[in-house]
Amino acid sequence: MANTKTPRNAQGQTYEEWLAQKVKLSRGSKYQIKLDEFIYGMDVAAGIRGVHSSDLGLIVGHVSKPLAPAITDNTQTAVNKYGVISQGLSYGARTINIPVTLKANSNEDYQMRVHQIAAALLSTDTDDDVSITFGDEPDVQYYGKFTSLPDFQFISVGSYDATATFVFTLHDPRGFITVQDSTIKLSNGTTISAAPNELVKVTSNPFVYTPKGTGPADPIFHIIPKKGVNTSRFGMQLSKKEGVWVGEDLADVKVDTKPLQFDDDTTDMSKWSIVTPLDKGNGRFDGNLTFSLPRSGRVTNGSVGLNNNGQGIKLNGKFADLAMPWGQWYGPVIESQPIGDLTGDINPKDPDKVGSWEVEVTLTHRRYYNRASQQVEAILLDMNGKRRARVGLGDGGNNGQASGAWIFFGADEKAEATALASGLGSAWVMPPHVTNNRDVTVTVPDHYALTNSFLEYHKITTYTYESWDGTYKTTRTIKVEEWSYHSDTTNKNTYYKKTLSDTTEKHKESGFLVWWWSYHFGNSNSDKNGTQHVGDLHYWEVGNYVRDHDYAHAPADKSRRYTKRTPINIWINNRTFVNQVFESNSANGKKWVQTTDARYYNGTDPIHGKVGVLYQLSQPTKTSTSNGNQKTSTHWIPIDYSFTDKNEHDALDSATVKFVVGYDTVNHNGYYAEMWRMSDETGTAKPLDSKPFWKFEDPKGMKRAGRYKFKPGRVAVWYAKTNIQEDILDPSTNKPVKLYTNDKLDVSRIRAYRVFKKPSQADMITLKAGQKAIIDFTDETLSINGKIENKLIDMYSTFPQLKGGVSQRWTFSATGHSLKDFDVFMEYRPTYK
Numbered sequence: 001m002a003n004t005k006t007p008r009n010a011q012g013q014t015y016e017e018w019l020a021q022k023v024k025l026s027r028g029s030k031y032q033i034k035l036d037e038f039i040y041g042m043d044v045a046a047g048i049r050g051v052h053s054s055d056l057g058l059i060v061g062h063v064s065k066p067l068a069p070a071i072t073d074n075t076q077t078a079v080n081k082y083g084v085i086s087q088g089l090s091y092g093a094r095t096i097n098i099p100v101t102l103k104a105n106s107n108e109d110y111q112m113r114v115h116q117i118a119a120a121l122l123s124t125d126t127d128d129d130v131s132i133t134f135g136d137e138p139d140v141q142y143y144g145k146f147t148s149l150p151d152f153q154f155i156s157v158g159s160y161d162a163t164a165t166f167v168f169t170l171h172d173p174r175g176f177i178t179v180q181d182s183t184i185k186l187s188n189g190t191t192i193s194a195a196p197n198e199l200v201k202v203t204s205n206p207f208v209y210t211p212k213g214t215g216p217a218d219p220i221f222h223i224i225p226k227k228g229v230n231t232s233r234f235g236m237q238l239s240k241k242e243g244v245w246v247g248e249d250l251a252d253v254k255v256d257t258k259p260l261q262f263d264d265d266t267t268d269m270s271k272w273s274i275v276t277p278l279d280k281g282n283g284r285f286d287g288n289l290t291f292s293l294p295r296s297g298r299v300t301n302g303s304v305g306l307n308n309n310g311q312g313i314k315l316n317g318k319f320a321d322l323a324m325p326w327g328q329w330y331g332p333v334i335e336s337q338p339i340g341d342l343t344g345d346i347n348p349k350d351p352d353k354v355g356s357w358e359v360e361v362t363l364t365h366r367r368y369y370n371r372a373s374q375q376v377e378a379i380l381l382d383m384n385g386k387r388r389a390r391v392g393l394g395d396g397g398n399n400g401q402a403s404g405a406w407i408f409f410g411a412d413e414k415a416e417a418t419a420l421a422s423g424l425g426s427a428w429v430m431p432p433h434v435t436n437n438r439d440v441t442v443t444v445p446d447h448y449a450l451t452n453s454f455l456e457y458h459k460i461t462t463y464t465y466e467s468w469d470g471t472y473k474t475t476r477t478i479k480v481e482e483w484s485y486h487s488d489t490t491n492k493n494t495y496y497k498k499t500l501s502d503t504t505e506k507h508k509e510s511g512f513l514v515w516w517w518s519y520h521f522g523n524s525n526s527d528k529n530g531t532q533h534v535g536d537l538h539y540w541e542v543g544n545y546v547r548d549h550d551y552a553h554a555p556a557d558k559s560r561r562y563t564k565r566t567p568i569n570i571w572i573n574n575r576t577f578v579n580q581v582f583e584s585n586s587a588n589g590k591k592w593v594q595t596t597d598a599r600y601y602n603g604t605d606p607i608h609g610k611v612g613v614l615y616q617l618s619q620p621t622k623t624s625t626s627n628g629n630q631k632t633s634t635h636w637i638p639i640d641y642s643f644t645d646k647n648e649h650d651a652l653d654s655a656t657v658k659f660v661v662g663y664d665t666v667n668h669n670g671y672y673a674e675m676w677r678m679s680d681e682t683g684t685a686k687p688l689d690s691k692p693f694w695k696f697e698d699p700k701g702m703k704r705a706g707r708y709k710f711k712p713g714r715v716a717v718w719y720a721k722t723n724i725q726e727d728i729l730d731p732s733t734n735k736p737v738k739l740y741t742n743d744k745l746d747v748s749r750i751r752a753y754r755v756f757k758k759p760s761q762a763d764m765i766t767l768k769a770g771q772k773a774i775i776d777f778t779d780e781t782l783s784i785n786g787k788i789e790n791k792l793i794d795m796y797s798t799f800p801q802l803k804g805g806v807s808q809r810w811t812f813s814a815t816g817h818s819l820k821d822f823d824v825f826m827e828y829r830p831t832y833k
Helices: 014-029 107-121 413-421
Strands: 038-040 058-060 072-076 085-092 094-102 130-134 138-148 162-177 181-186 191-193 196-202 208-210 220-225 233-237 243-247 260-264 272-273 303-307 314-315 328-330 332-338 358-365 372-380 387-394 403-410 440-468 474-485 493-506 512-515 517-519 535-537 545-547 556-561 569-572 574-585 590-601 621-628 635-643 654-664 670-678 695-698 712-722 743-752 772-774 783-786 807-815 822-828
Touching: 038 743, 038 783, 072 621, 094 107, 233 772, 243 772, 358 712, 387 654, 403 413, 403 654, 403 670, 474 635, 493 635, 512 822, 556 590, 712 743, 807 822
Parallel strands: none
Antiparallel strands: 038 130, 058 094, 072 085, 094 162, 130 138, 138 162, 181 191, 196 822, 208 807, 220 772, 220 822, 233 243, 233 807, 260 743, 272 332, 303 314, 314 743, 328 712, 332 712, 358 654, 358 743, 372 387, 372 712, 387 403, 440 474, 440 574, 440 635, 474 493, 512 569, 517 535, 545 556, 574 590, 590 621, 654 670, 670 695, 772 783
């Protein structure tokens, strides 16, 4: 079956077959040249016959061609050098003297011949060299121009025959061999001819070949992929450094697909401005903002500045210089300079035609108090200064939940919620391995006002409990404070009791030795002074044997006796000490303070009938009185509130996080984002993990509603806080009821990029099936299907020459393929030096 894909003429010939036929017909046998003539301007490849000297009435004499072109010895003299310094030889043009005889029959014939010779040999219409072929060397063409056409000299008087010597200068001194009948057949059956050039089919790889002739020649390589073959890079290599290569492999492409447009490592604040609060009537003091803060946030005069290490802009003290209402989010705002034009590549399938971009924001959060509710947010603003997206990092809430991070898209919370419900953005993100410790109860002290009242009494009591188990002594001390206020308005008392401390200590010690008392239960006897008699002390009488430590159950030392009455000691296991300072305003206007110390052994309080085994009682009391103070006023009544601290922790409690947010329609399908934990806040920070702890790609891709698409223009950073119970002002002091350390919050790096398409292997294809590449070493050009594509030539290509008579080793290369996938042949014009 005939090949219907290759163009053919009416005779069924391809272009190459037709051209080969025309060339063959034009040149005839040995180009139909005689020994005594030359042919000027013959072009075998184009089928141009040229001008024969015999057609001009010229007979060519013996032409003696120079052995070599003009040679110049380049030297340089040097002071004190014997001889000269050789700088090599220069080879110039070659000059051929051509003796000719003009045969003419008459003056008219002579004049006509002279005009014909001038018209044929003077090349006034081109600057290119023209070929000349001599009859004594019909297969060699020289290229140059006639540089001397002197006047003819008549041979004799009365004769119109004349002689002259023409000078033909070869600017390229080589002689170009004309190759006849050189053809090859391609894999599709097409026969190729390239006369006057030699054709050689490359059938092996490497390809070893010895060129004809003796001089240098410039090869022309034809490379034709077979059906279904595409390649991104191909070439012919002569040695490690010599050859010609076309196209690029994807691995070698050095294309910056994400050029940096804005980079601030926050080592100073020159690219930032602090937003001054301005009240515009909404209570948010955001009159100097072009956007609204999240959660109806309020702009404050909180202090910001550089970190101590000189990198990163942090909250530098309080969030505000005034007390803020309960439930209000508030804090200072800083805003960056414009971050440049981020218009990258646009996917034509994007209905909104938004350029591709990417922004990186690095934020740091360190939590020092579990129940704090503080955050740092970076807000991406569009070219009009409107809020379009935000990223943040902060505390989990005022009940001690673990810290988290987030990314939202939209101009306000309503738009963010709509986007989040359809897969755009994140809710609360926490890295893996959250530690959920046991809940802790946090007590927060406060006061409330009791008006028209006076202090009725105030007492502080210290209880010390000691016990002994035979080896260890354990001591527990409890200190309790109590108040009682009387209100003249309600005629009632308000009581308050608070445990100030409760500690326990244990160590080795001997038991307790005390005097032996007997308690009189219910005895109402009194001594002569009226003091109640509550017990009797037991004694060793004079003459009794002495006992060790006067202990009741110790063995008697019969070598000694008591000489005076001595109290008997006994070992006990428990005892209690009570110290109380009682301050009171009595109804008669007197103020009195009573200090009481009491000791109880093996019981709690024998005076009030709580019976133990054995008691020793001592109750020294000190009392002082003074003028009372019953003036009514406002008193601050202490009150404690208890709250739960969930005591949760995760990696974001103390973390530096790089947020990556981008809209890319040429490498991705729209919005994408990532969160990375970083090693530190410096410009050399590295990721702590091999992959981000959170990432996403917008499931709607380019079909996302246009109101969510934008190009970033600036970045604003908000250091935000909302009050917790600990921040409530104590009315008695006008200070927070409990002080705690604020979070460390900072921004340490902002980067913004334009995004361009990353080249794929398909994008790199330079030569496809059905195309033909010609690498022409003669003029160092590349054509593909007849179109010059020099931009695809590798910059390291050298275009080495063939050397006539010298064997050379060429290697063909094509990415992803071998020689069998191509028709490759070499064309060249052999030369003589």
